[in-house]
Amino acid sequence: MLSFQGMKTSTKQSAKKLWGGRFSQQTSSLVEQFTQSVSFDQRLARYDVAGSIAHAEMLRKIGLLSKAEAAKIISGLKAIGRDIATGTFVFREELEDVHMNIEAELTRRIGPAAQKLHTGRSRNDQVALDERLYLRDILAQVGTEVAAVQRALVDLATRNKALIMPGFTHLQHAMPVLVAHHLLAYVEMFERDKSRLADAAKRANVMPLGSAAMAGTGFALDRAFVARRLGFAGVTSNSMDSVADRDCLVEFLSCAAMLGMHLSRLAEDFVLWMSPEFGFIDIGDAFCTGSSIMPNKKNPDVLELLRGKCGRLYGNLIALLTVMKGLPMTYNRDMQEDKEPVFNSADTLLAALKTLAAMLRTVTFKPARLAAASDDAFLLATDWADYLVTHGVPFRRAHELVGKAVALSIGRKCRLTGLNAADLRAISGEFDPGVLGIRTAAQSVNAKKTVGSTNPRAVERELAKWAGLLAAQPGRRPGTK
Numbered sequence: 331m332l333s334f335q336g337m338k339t340s341t342k343q344s345a346k347k348l349w350g351g352r353f354s355q356q357t358s359s360l361v362e363q364f365t366q367s368v369s370f371d372q373r374l375a376r377y378d379v380a381g382s383i384a385h386a387e388m389l390r391k392i393g394l395l396s397k398a399e400a401a402k403i404i405s406g407l408k409a410i411g412r413d414i415a416t417g418t419f420v421f422r423e424e425l426e427d428v429h430m431n432i433e434a435e436l437t438r439r440i441g442p443a444a445q446k447l448h449t450g451r452s453r454n455d456q457v458a459l460d461e462r463l464y465l466r467d468i469l470a471q472v473g474t475e476v477a478a479v480q481r482a483l484v485d486l487a488t489r490n491k492a493l494i495m496p497g498f499t500h501l502q503h504a505m506p507v508l509v510a511h512h513l514l515a516y517v518e519m520f521e522r523d524k525s526r527l528a529d530a531a532k533r534a535n536v537m538p539l540g541s542a543a544m545a546g547t548g549f550a551l552d553r554a555f556v557a558r559r560l561g562f563a564g565v566t567s568n569s570m571d572s573v574a575d576r577d578c579l580v581e582f583l584s585c586a587a588m589l590g591m592h593l594s595r596l597a598e599d600f601v602l603w604m605s606p607e608f609g610f611i612d613i614g615d616a617f618c619t620g621s622s623i624m625p626n627k628k629n630p631d632v633l634e635l636l637r638g639k640c641g642r643l644y645g646n647l648i649a650l651l652t653v654m655k656g657l658p659m660t661y662n663r664d665m666q667e668d669k670e671p672v673f674n675s676a677d678t679l680l681a682a683l684k685t686l687a688a689m690l691r692t693v694t695f696k697p698a699r700l701a702a703a704s705d706d707a708f709l710l711a712t713d714w715a716d717y718l719v720t721h722g723v724p725f726r727r728a729h730e731l732v733g734k735a736v737a738l739s740i741g742r743k744c745r746l747t748g749l750n751a752a753d754l755r756a757i758s759g760e761f762d763p764g765v766l767g768i769r770t771a772a773q774s775v776n777a778k779k780t781v782g783s784t785n786p787r788a789v790e791r792e793l794a795k796w797a798g799l800l801a802a803q804p805g806r807r808p809g810t811k
């Protein structure tokens with residue numbers, strides 16, 4: 331059987347179990363199939379090899395392996411690592427998991443020296459180590475792809491920085507905003523996502539090996555040495571916690587769920603914008619799909635899937651939280667169920683982020699439609715109220731007066747700016763007809779003064795800030811795979 335990543339998995343039965351000493355019957359094939367994790371945890375193989383090499387080096391350092399034994403083990407592991415990298419290593423389901431597959435193959439290749447590798451180690455701390463090594467890579471990769479999406483958003487915003495659109499609350503016209511300001515709102519969300527991922531990485535970057543099954547070990551293992559070899563910031567402090575803890579995986583799934591929520595909101599805005607009713611954007615043909623029956627259709631399926639993938643990202647978080655809930659100390663086999671949700675969320679996010687970044691580069695805004703939608707004088711109602719405030723009317727009263735003007739224009743089926751000075755004076759003597767000078771969306775955005783507002787000069791500064799910040803960050807450049 332060929333499984334994912336081109337790795338091979340064989341289903342041949344009845345290998346000698348590495349834990350078989352106390353058993354007198356052969357394991358049922360049903361149990362082998364039910365309990366195996368190698369069909370999915372083989373994705374941890376290269377981390378398992380790296381962890382084992384560091385462990386062997388440490389065993390040599392403290393004298394539990396001879397120089398010759400350590401050399402044999404390490405070169406054997408490196409050869410296995412190469413086979414894993416090229417996809418030629420054959421994983422066997424009857425050997426249960428990635429750890430025992432690699433150890434059994436090492437034994438087959440180098441003989442008795444391999445039997446010393448597991449000294450002072452349990453699969454309980456081994457799997458915890460592998461998962462942290464994997465997670466460190468994934469957290470960095472996801473962060474890089476989030477930055478690529480941010481760059482694509484900043485570029486899109488910069489290309490369209492002169493455009494004004496209606497801003498919405500309750501999906502109703504609220505106030506004019508710059509398209510760039512709207513796009514930069516997502517850049518902010520994604521920045522918080524990156525910061526959460528980086529924060530999760532700090533807690534993942536602590537080394538659990540040396541906790542053994544759960545109580546630590548009587549061998550004087552040099553845990554700090556292993557941590558240094560593998561680039562960890564330090565070692566875990568409680569052996570029981572080390573093998574029982576899956577917090578860092580839950581944290582990743584939580585970051586992934588929140589990121590998915592942001593992606594789904596962006597997707598929904600773009601779906602709306604591409605509808606004929608909005609007509610604000612078009613998306614390149616290469617990033618849309620058609621209908622099998624309606625020849626006219628050009629559908630934003632990529633966006634809909636970005637929105638829909640959120641479901642599994644939430645589901646994966648709830649799955650692992652539920653697996654972990656109420657588990658007694660310390661390791662329990664339930665915890666094997668941690669891997670598939672984590673792999674799934676990682677794969678989902680990486681694919682979603684890469685596709686989104688590429689799709690954003692094909693988005694075009696339609697200036698005429700945006701101008702027509704922004705040419706709604708009701709979008710200026712708050713600016714009118716603010717004008718009255720600057721001319722001595724308390725805000726609540728100004729709100730009421732402009733509200734009456736809105737009602738009058740609705741009744742007359744005219745624009746708010748279609749009323750004249752006499753109409754306003756008729757509403758109240760306090761109604762300064764100077765408001766009639768506020769007639770365009772451009773005036774509205776230009777009048778904004780607060781930090782973080784949609785004022786074009788402020789947005790311009792933000793665009794420059796983000797371009798600089800994102801250029802300084804590591805990450806994939808546009809157009810690369």
Ligand code: ARG
Nearest residue numbers: 367427453454457663665666
């Ligand atoms: N495949 C196992 C897991 O992922 C590895 C640890 C198994 N430990 C044990 N004592 N059975 O959780």
